[in-house]
Amino acid sequence: MGNLIFLAVMFIGMWALLILPQQRKMKAHQALMASAKAGDRVLLANGVYGSLTEVLAAAVYVEIAEGIEILVNKAQIQEILEEFPSEAAPQDSVAEEA
Numbered sequence: 882m883g884n885l886i887f888l889a890v891m892f893i894g895m896w897a898l899l900i901l902p903q904q905r906k907m908k909a910h911q912a913l914m915a916s917a918k919a920g921d922r923v924l925l926a927n928g929v930y931g932s933l934t935e936v937l938a939a940a941v942y943v944e945i946a947e948g949i950e951i952l953v954n955k956a957q958i959q960e961i962l963e964e965f966p967s968e969a970a971p972q973d974s975v976a977e978e979a
Contacts, residue, residue, distance in 0.1 A: 914955045924960040926939060
């Protein structure tokens, strides 16, 4: 009987530590994908920044440069941004040598 209680407590503990946080993260990501609309600035999972131009059922068109759009799966949206990061990047040492 003691072993059965121990196994039940272990199962509940593992569920609370491993499965529950993953389910919450998945629900938050699904809500993010559902809230995506044309004009939103996004960060894709591969690190590409862009603006949504069209939202389809399972995919979105993302403008990554002026006049250049790519079609990506909606699940690749990692974050919806208020604004893009600053374009003031540090100078590369390679650029200075050239």
